[in-house]
Amino acid sequence: MVTIYDVAEAAGVAPSTVSRTFARPGRVNADTAERIRRIAEELGYRANPIGQALATSQTKLLGLMVSDVANPFYSQLIRGAQLAATEAGYELLLADSRESGTRERTALERLVPVVEGFIIGSSRMSDSALRNVAKQRPMVVLNRALSDVPSVVTDNAAGIQAAIDLLRDLGHDSVTYVAGPEASWADGMRFRALRDLGGRAGLNIQKVGPYLPTFEGGLSASRTLLEKLPTAVIGYNDLMAIGVMHGFLREGVQIPEQVSVIGFDDILISRLVLPTLTTVAAPMRQMGATAVNNVVALMKGAKHRTGEASVMPVQLKVRGSTGQRRRKRVSPALGTTMVSGSAS
Amino acid sequence: MVTIYDVAEAAGVAPSTVSRTFARPGRVNADTAERIRRIAEELGYRANPIGQALATSQTKLLGLMVSDVANPFYSQLIRGAQLAATEAGYELLLADSRESGTRERTALERLVPVVEGFIIGSSRMSDSALRNVAKQRPMVVLNRALSDVPSVVTDNAAGIQAAIDLLRDLGHDSVTYVAGPEASWADGMRFRALRDLGGRAGLNIQKVGPYLPTFEGGLSASRTLLEKLPTAVIGYNDLMAIGVMHGFLREGVQIPEQVSVIGFDDILISRLVLPTLTTVAAPMRQMGATAVNNVVALMKGAKHRTGEASVMPVQLKVRGSTGQRRRKRVSPALGTTMVSGSAS
DNA sequence: CGGCGACGTCGTAGATGGTGACCATGCGGG
DNA sequence: CCCGCATGGTCACCATCTACGACGTCGCCG
Numbered sequence: 093m094v095t096i097y098d099v100a101e102a103a104g105v106a107p108s109t110v111s112r113t114f115a116r117p118g119r120v121n122a123d124t125a126e127r128i129r130r131i132a133e134e135l136g137y138r139a140n141p142i143g144q145a146l147a148t149s150q151t152k153l154l155g156l157m158v159s160d161v162a163n164p165f166y167s168q169l170i171r172g173a174q175l176a177a178t179e180a181g182y183e184l185l186l187a188d189s190r191e192s193g194t195r196e197r198t199a200l201e202r203l204v205p206v207v208e209g210f211i212i213g214s215s216r217m218s219d220s221a222l223r224n225v226a227k228q229r230p231m232v233v234l235n236r237a238l239s240d241v242p243s244v245v246t247d248n249a250a251g252i253q254a255a256i257d258l259l260r261d262l263g264h265d266s267v268t269y270v271a272g273p274e275a276s277w278a279d280g281m282r283f284r285a286l287r288d289l290g291g292r293a294g295l296n297i298q299k300v301g302p303y304l305p306t307f308e309g310g311l312s313a314s315r316t317l318l319e320k321l322p323t324a325v326i327g328y329n330d331l332m333a334i335g336v337m338h339g340f341l342r343e344g345v346q347i348p349e350q351v352s353v354i355g356f357d358d359i360l361i362s363r364l365v366l367p368t369l370t371t372v373a374a375p376m377r378q379m380g381a382t383a384v385n386n387v388v389a390l391m392k393g394a395k396h397r398t399g400e401a402s403v404m405p406v407q408l409k410v411r412g413s414t415g416q417r418r419r420k421r422v423s424p425a426l427g428t429t430m431v432s433g434s435a436s
Numbered sequence: 437m438v439t440i441y442d443v444a445e446a447a448g449v450a451p452s453t454v455s456r457t458f459a460r461p462g463r464v465n466a467d468t469a470e471r472i473r474r475i476a477e478e479l480g481y482r483a484n485p486i487g488q489a490l491a492t493s494q495t496k497l498l499g500l501m502v503s504d505v506a507n508p509f510y511s512q513l514i515r516g517a518q519l520a521a522t523e524a525g526y527e528l529l530l531a532d533s534r535e536s537g538t539r540e541r542t543a544l545e546r547l548v549p550v551v552e553g554f555i556i557g558s559s560r561m562s563d564s565a566l567r568n569v570a571k572q573r574p575m576v577v578l579n580r581a582l583s584d585v586p587s588v589v590t591d592n593a594a595g596i597q598a599a600i601d602l603l604r605d606l607g608h609d610s611v612t613y614v615a616g617p618e619a620s621w622a623d624g625m626r627f628r629a630l631r632d633l634g635g636r637a638g639l640n641i642q643k644v645g646p647y648l649p650t651f652e653g654g655l656s657a658s659r660t661l662l663e664k665l666p667t668a669v670i671g672y673n674d675l676m677a678i679g680v681m682h683g684f685l686r687e688g689v690q691i692p693e694q695v696s697v698i699g700f701d702d703i704l705i706s707r708l709v710l711p712t713l714t715t716v717a718a719p720m721r722q723m724g725a726t727a728v729n730n731v732v733a734l735m736k737g738a739k740h741r742t743g744e745a746s747v748m749p750v751q752l753k754v755r756g757s758t759g760q761r762r763r764k765r766v767s768p769a770l771g772t773t774m775v776s777g778s779a780s
Numbered sequence: 781c782g783g784c785g786a787c788g789t790c791g792t793a794g795a796t797g798g799t800g801a802c803c804a805t806g807c808g809g810g
Numbered sequence: 811c812c813c814g815c816a817t818g819g820t821c822a823c824c825a826t827c828t829a830c831g832a833c834g835t836c837g838c839c840g
Contacts, residue, residue, distance in 0.1 A: 095797055106819045111798055121817060141549050142489045143797030146824050151486070153550075161514050167506035174505070174532050183546055186530040188518050202527055205485050206497075307704065334708060360651065364678060366710040439825060450791045455827060465789060487825025490796050 094137045103131045114139055154182045154387060155203040155210030157196060159273075161188045163305070164359040165329060165376070169213060169234075172380030180388045182208075191304070193217045193275055204228055209387040211380075212236075216275035230390035232383045236277040237401050242390065244383045244402040248278060251372035252285040254408035255326055255354050256293050258370070262352065263417035264324040265294070270313045270336060271301025272328030279328050282356065286326060298322065303332065310335015318343055323351060323417050330355035330362045330371055337365065337413060348415030358409055367412030374406050438481045447475045458483055498526045498731060499547040499554030501540060503617075505532045507650070508703040509673060509720070513557065513578075516724030524732045526552075535648070537561045537619060548572055553731040555724075556580075560619035574734035576727045580621040581745050586734065588727045588746040592622060595716035596629040598752035599670055599698050600637050602714070606696065607761035608668040609638070614657045614680060615645025616672030623672050626700065630670060642666065647676065654679015662687055667695060667761050674699035674706045674715055681709065681757060692759030702753055711756030718750050 096110040103110070105128065113125045113132075120128075145151045154177050158166045170186070177184045185207055189196035193216040203210060209230035215222055219238055225231065226241045233243045259267060269286050272279040283299060290297045300316050303309035310332035317325065317336060327333030333355030337347055345351055347367055355362060358373030382402050390396065440454040447454070449472065457469045464472075489495045498521050502510045514530070521528045531547055533540035537560040547554060553574035559566055563582055569575065570585045577587045603611060613630050616623040627643060634641045644660050647653035654676035661669065661680060671677030677699030681691055691697055691711055699706060702717030726746050734740065 093797090097797080107797090108799075108820080109818055111800085112818085115799065119817085124818085138545075138549060140797050141546075142486060142493075142495070143824095144799080145486045146490050146797075146826090147799040149486075149824075161518070162508075162511035164506075164508060164511075167508075170505050171532070183550075184530065186528065188515070201482075202485075205482060206527075307708070338708065361705050361708060364651070364682065364705060365708050437825090440827095441825085451826085452792080452828075453790055455825095456790085459827065463789085468789085484825050487796095488827080490798095490825075491827040493796080 153207045155207040157212045159214045168376035169380040172377035176381035176384035211383045242396045246374040248281040249285040251406040266296035267324045268298040268322035270327045272305040307335040314339020326354045352414040370411045370414040497551045499551035501556045503558045512720035513724040516721035520725035520728035555727045586740040590718040592625040593629040595750040610640035611668045612642040612666035614671045616649040651679040658683020670698045696758040714755045714758040
């Protein structure tokens with residue numbers, strides 16, 4: 093490893109001068125700077141980020157904690173965060189809690205001293221633990237509202253409302269929610285919104301779960317659901333909704349003829365399965381970017397206004413998994429009907 | 437931040453003693469160590485990884501470069517690498533080249549000084565550039581054989597052979613390969629294996645591409661393919677194969693009745709689309725773990741034997757996207773037939 | 781019983797690579 | 811003549827590790 097000392101010696105200047113030519117150009121004579129730069133180039137000098145980190149306590153590293161890297165839900169989010177981070181001159185340190193609050197905690201403990209700030213996507217930790225971590229470093233949480241801690245969330249209520257409107261228009265009068273992880277804030281939000289808004293709309297709301305927020309989780313849920321055979325199901329996320337669909341199809345239950353299914357997130361697969369999945373889409377990419385930009389702003393000293401969260405708009409993508417209610421009695425209060433959506 | 441100096445002062449010992457109690461237990465009296473540990477605990481002391489890194493040049497960080505985080509192909513690989521890394525006491529620094537050799541290079545430049553070793557999945561850089569990087573740090577490449585540089589690859593030839601056998605058994609006499617990125621080593625391997633082994637088996641081999649190794653890439657490819665209407669298609673990876681299938685289905689081409697489609701990797705989606713995708717499965721998780729274990733071994737001083745690569749076995753998963761050839765003339769040389777596989 | 785060496789324990793000091801506050805020098809202008 | 815500025819050197823500091831050496835104790839051997 094060639095250091096500033098090597099360059100300094102070769103150039104006949106003091107180490108600090110070499111440091112300055114890179115760390116604060118302009119602070120050193122243009123000619124000398126040029127010469128030093130050339131010699132550094134010849135010697136193949138690269139500033140050692142660790143030395144810099146120790147001296148300036150800037151690692152140029154941002155942490156991103158996800159609950160499951162393999163979950164396609166995070167694909168675009170990570171991508172968006174990546175882009176924004178690179179843009180801001182930061183590298184992303186990715187950690188995976190694998191749906192466990194404990195693992196999340198230990199991973200965090202290793203991350204925190206190394207990164208300048210971080211983002212926690214779908215935390216499985218308690219509010220207080222989270223608040224505690226936030227005291228140590230600038231941080232932004234995703235899919236969770238937490239006073240005192242800046243957050244980026246999707247408009248769950250709006251998504252649920254759109255889903256309710258669609259289902260009512262299709263003649264449904266009851267909906268079963270397939271719950272994801274109990275520790276997930278978004279899960280609670282979605283179910284409560286469904287219960288409240290759905291109740292207000294005269295819908296009968298049921299709930300099964302919790303299940304793992306994966307395809308397998310949805311598959312398990314379908315076994316329970318097969319006994320009740322609801323006419324409409326809303327899943328915590330797309331992967332689960334798809335698991336439910338597969339469980340139904342495997343048993344000969346027709347979708348959307350017998351059961352309508354709606355998911356959350358609009359991951360790529362939702363457009364690839366058959367029937368294609370109706371889902372509440374969130375701008376994941378922007379979400380990741382917004383989160384990164386918010387931490388960076390925080391690191392630059394921006395103050396977080398308590399209770400304020402970035403709310404990302406959602407959009408209901410009506411596809412092939414939802415359709416007119418056909419089974420059993422016809423709902424007395426029938427809304428305006430619409431064609432069984434199979435468009436994208 | 438509480439440092440060893442704070443602990444040392446509180447315990448009435450020299451800083452070096454505190455350092456030793458944590459860095460090399462046993463080198464300090466058991467009682468003193470106990471006392472220091474207790475005081476450190478009380479003060480909430482955590483060793484600063486950056487100071488440690490500077491002094492020992494051990495960052496406990498491993499780099500993992502992928503060509504696209506959003507590609508589900510990497511999901512299980514990343515997961516496997518994660519687990520193995522944690523197991524070995526390392527953290528994973530994930531970088532994304534977004535299918536660009538240039539981005540890969542610059543990202544690498546930022547990673548290299550920080551990590552102790554790294555893994556490059558599906559590199560888009562040249563062999564020489566790669567060899568150059570390998571000189572700086574222990575590294576393992578994935579899906580690429582490179583003398584002098586340890587690598588972990590899947591048995592592409594065996595996978596292709598299995599695909600060929602299946603297609604011949606189903607009565608096919610020509611196969612079109614849908615190529616992925618030109619810079620992908622695996623792509624070249626797969627096509628060459630298909631050309632050579634396929635030729636030997638009396639198959640007529642065509643090729644279209646290159647296309648992006650994504651769903652969209654496969655969709656584009658399908659537009660070209662629709663003109664030729666081959667009876668059998670092998671895609672560079674599952675995502676492309678699924679893209680091709682969708683392109684075909686959208687135009688009313690039936691799968692597998694009119695065209696058989698085979699992919700590579702066996703990503704989750706392959707089991708979820710309809711028809712389910714026949715594909716060459718690789719043990720991605722083990723691959724990630726093996727790669728990590730290999731770098732770690734390398735870092736510990738293990739010597740790499742030139743030309744030697746870890747070859748992961750593959751397995752052909754026959755599903756619903758392949759079937760008996762029906763269109764046009766019947767092949768003169770008909771192998772042993774087998775039922776149109778719709779099993780898992 | 782005295783002396784010497786080995787060993788266990790811990791402190792001192794320097795090293796890691798880079799930064800930045802402070803200071804010294806020299807020059808030009810008012 | 812003095813002031814200010816541009817420039818570059820000196821040195822302390824960031825948090826931790828470690829080679830070396832000091833010191834005391836113990837045991838062994840003469």
